[in-house]
Each structure stands twice: as structure tokens, then as C-alpha cells.
Amino acid sequence: YxxxxxxxxxxxxxxxxxxxxxxxxxxxxxxxxxxxxxxxxxxxxxxxxxxxxxxxxxxxxxxxxxxxxxxxxxxxxxxxxxxxxxxxxxxxxxxxxxxxxxxxxxxxxxxxxxxxxxxEWPSYFSPEARAKGISLKTSKWRRPPPESAPVHAKATGLYMIATLSKHDAEQAGYTDSLLLDWRGQVSEATGANIFMEMGDGKLHTPIPDCFLDGITRRTVIDLARSRDIEVVERVIMPDELANATQIFLTGTAAEVTPVGKIDEHTYTVGDLTKTLMADYDKAVGKVLVS
Ligand code: PMP
Missing domain, CATH: 3.30.470.10 (Aminotransferase class 4, branched-chain amino acid transferase, N-terminal domain)
Structure with missing residues (x-):
């Protein structure tokens, strides 16, 4: 560059x-x-x-x-x-x-x-990957506790963990990686927050106590709530990924990106995800090329 x-x-x-x-x-x-x-x-x-x-x-x-x-x-x-x-x-x-x-x-x-x-950078993930949902591999690296690193700063040093994780995921054929935190709880992808639908029509997302509370994350929470979709911020353990039906990531670069696969689990790009992708495009003022 x-x-x-x-x-x-x-x-x-x-x-x-x-x-x-x-x-x-x-x-x-x-x-x-x-x-x-x-x-x-x-x-x-x-x-x-x-x-x-x-x-x-x-x-x-x-x-x-x-x-x-x-x-x-x-x-x-x-x-x-x-x-x-x-x-x-x-x-x-x-x-x-x-x-x-x-x-x-x-x-x-x-x-x-x-x-x-x-x-100019139209798409963080390729349009093809976005259409069917990107794939994530759970990283062996974990996000550190707030006592060990300045986890609420968007600090360059913290991205060392992200690069290690993403390279490992790419080498295994995945698009990106999912990071757990030091407690073993689901935290985020390498540069985006995570949301999931678990069959109850609500959106579940981890509490941002050791990673960025993304600006896109907060925007999407507001968009969901304005549609009366309940958003639950809670501890999410990795074994719950088996019960999720839809998963998506949020970030300034990633926007709202559907996830089609995490390790051996697969997900569909469902209505809730599509609705929030469209709402987000509208909120940011994206001109859609059809
Ligand atoms: N987590 C990480 C590690 C990130 O790099 C980003 C991108 N800044 C996010 C979450 C999402 O933050 P935002 O929605 O503010 O871009």
C-alpha cells in the first residue's frame, strides 16, 4: 500500500x-x-x-x-x-x-x-463470501483480561493476537477467526463484533468487557431495538454456537457480514440478518448497486 x-x-x-x-x-x-x-x-x-x-x-x-x-x-x-x-x-x-x-x-x-x-475499499470480505456467509475458525489465541492489556483502546499492539489468529484461520481455509477471551467465553472476530440468533427471535451478543464495544455494534443494537427485536448482552460460551441459527459480525470495515460457518457448525443467512444488513446500509447512506 x-x-x-x-x-x-x-x-x-x-x-x-x-x-x-x-x-x-x-x-x-x-x-x-x-x-x-x-x-x-x-x-x-x-x-x-x-x-x-x-x-x-x-x-x-x-x-x-x-x-x-x-x-x-x-x-x-x-x-x-x-x-x-x-x-x-x-x-x-x-x-x-x-x-x-x-x-x-x-x-x-x-x-x-x-x-x-x-x-477506496468497497468490501472488507469478498462479496461472494459475504453473500453466503464467511467462515470462522476458533483461535487458539485468547483475548487477554483487562488487567493484562489495555483492552478498551484500539491499540496497535493488541492486533498482534488478531494477526496470529487470522493467519492461522486463513491457512486452514477459513475467512477469519473467532476469539474466545481468557475465561473461554465467546468474544469477537479479529476486527469485528459478533451477534447470534438462537431460535428465539432475539439477538444475543457478548458483553464487551474485554474487547471493543464497536460503534457498528451499538448502531446495530439500536437498529434492532427500533424494530422491537430484543437484544441480549450476556456471557456466551462456545458450546452454545451449536444452537445458533444465524450469526453475523459487525464492524466499520466489515459492516454487517453474515457468518456461514464456525468450525464444524453451519448457519444460514436468515431474515433477521438480511433485515439488519439492509437497515445498516440505509443508516450509513450506502447507495446500493443492484
Ligand atoms: N473489534 C475489533 C478488534 C475491531 O478491530 C473492530 C473494528 N474497529 C471492532 C471490534 C468493531 O468496531 P467498530 O464497529 O467501531 O468498527
Missing amino acids: DDRDGSIWYDGEMVDWRDAKVHLLTHALHYGSGVFEGVRMYGGQIFKLREHSERLINSARIMGFEIPFSVEQIDQACVDACAANSISDGYLRPIAWRGSEMMGVAAQKNTIHLAVAAW
Whole structure:
């Protein structure tokens, strides 16, 4: 993704895509001290931009640093990054990180940087996989407890577990992986939250006490409730996956993506899933190409 035309908003300026570089001794590269966002623009409008910018600032605070730009400036950087690349439907990647002045675990005085890249990215999972439902393999890696990692920050370091899990799933022929938490409870996929229907017409989803309470997750909960669909946030154990009839993932990149298979269990892309996919498309202002 580095060798292409375009511009990236970098510490307050637009720089050429190819020149948007960091030094080798960047603290974030060595010690995982970065925080980021995944944001989408639909038809020229950025969906829930303020919530994403606020979460970025909050993730940085959890990591012990202050981003040297206000929430308004971060919002504007996102708008500018889209405009500079003529994007009206695309994905944005704001990222903030500790810089390279000091090398060592402690780097309290290092400059905090902020950049925003934007590009066209229609579908996180392939359209074919989305139509029949993606497949998930339960990972051997588990999400850590809140006492062991900053689990409520969208922090780069936490994605080490996601990459290990997703590579393992892909090598076994699956699309993505399902992570359990340290207690063995169902938590989420590598970059999306999970919901299931279990034959009672309700939506069941795990309590986000050790993973991100996604902006899409909250949007879908609101959409379901406005249709009088009951949403139950509760502990879900992996043996319950056998009783689920429909399962889907939610995330800014993933949007609402049906799951057709988890390990040996299979699921249908049922009406509840289709309804919420359509409601979500409408909420974000997606123009549907039929
Ligand atoms: N969990 C993880 C690990 C994620 O990376 C994401 C994507 N940001 C989500 C959940 C979903 O969050 P959101 O709906 O805010 O994109």
C-alpha cells in the first residue's frame, strides 16, 4: 500500500503517499505504542466521524498520551484526507503514535504523531463470501483480561493476537477467526463484533468487557431495538454456537457480514440478518448497486 499515488494527512500537512514515512527507531514500531481508527465515508459523508475521533483520543489517553490535535482538527483531517484523494466512498485510517526521539521502553517525551490515510475499499470480505456467509475458525489465541492489556483502546499492539489468529484461520481455509477471551467465553472476530440468533427471535451478543464495544455494534443494537427485536448482552460460551441459527459480525470495515460457518457448525443467512444488513446500509447512506 505504500507505492501509489495520493496524499496522506501527516502531522497537519498533506504529504505524497510515497513519502509518508516514519523513522526506523519509532517507538510504536518497537513497543506497540500506536492507536488507530477505522472509519468509512459513504456518498461523501463520513459515518459517525465524531465518535471515531473521540475514540481515537480516548484510546491514546488509555495508552498514556495526548494527541496534539483537537477532536475538531481530527475530524477535519479526515475530511481533508478524503478530499485530497477524491474519495466519496472509502475507508479512512487515522493513526497516532509515539515517535523516535528516545529509544527505550520509556519514551514519555517522544513526539506524538497523527496521520490519516484514505482510500477506496468497497468490501472488507469478498462479496461472494459475504453473500453466503464467511467462515470462522476458533483461535487458539485468547483475548487477554483487562488487567493484562489495555483492552478498551484500539491499540496497535493488541492486533498482534488478531494477526496470529487470522493467519492461522486463513491457512486452514477459513475467512477469519473467532476469539474466545481468557475465561473461554465467546468474544469477537479479529476486527469485528459478533451477534447470534438462537431460535428465539432475539439477538444475543457478548458483553464487551474485554474487547471493543464497536460503534457498528451499538448502531446495530439500536437498529434492532427500533424494530422491537430484543437484544441480549450476556456471557456466551462456545458450546452454545451449536444452537445458533444465524450469526453475523459487525464492524466499520466489515459492516454487517453474515457468518456461514464456525468450525464444524453451519448457519444460514436468515431474515433477521438480511433485515439488519439492509437497515445498516440505509443508516450509513450506502447507495446500493443492484
Ligand atoms: N473489534 C475489533 C478488534 C475491531 O478491530 C473492530 C473494528 N474497529 C471492532 C471490534 C468493531 O468496531 P467498530 O464497529 O467501531 O468498527
